[in-house]
Amino acid sequence: MHPARKQRLILVLVLVALSSAAVGFVTYAMRNNMDYFYAPSAFRAGEVPFEKRIRAGGCVVPGSVQRSGDSLDVRFAITDGEADLEVVFDKILPDLFAEGEAAVVTGKLMRDGTVRADQVLAKHDENYTPPEVAESMAGDASCGHGAKI
Structure with missing residues (x-):
């Protein structure tokens, strides 16, 4: 050579x-720094790791929002139509957050089966659906206007 x-x-x-x-x-x-997205049914199936940063999305279950009287703590459930997931949040919720509407939470799965959220994103536009949320919500008509998130 x-x-x-x-x-x-x-x-x-x-x-x-x-x-x-x-x-x-x-x-x-x-x-x-990676946040993996899981549907509430994946939590029930035990596919979600504990104490790792994750994202979960679904519709806020009507009647599930419980606000603390003396702090900002809020407990609510989100669903994908197959399973519910309890969420605990200790900050101010977004203005568009409402029961029966879509929400995506970012936080950690605790050993008691709840998600300790450090961020809650609420539905902001009826025409946009994040792909991973759309897949997990396919066919769930309980969320606002059908399956739109």
């Missing part, structure tokens, strides 16, 4: 190795 070709081959191999290492380090660093 000609020395110039050998030098180029070594340079290309080093660049590929460094690029692969950089992608590996970035992926490793981001693994703690």
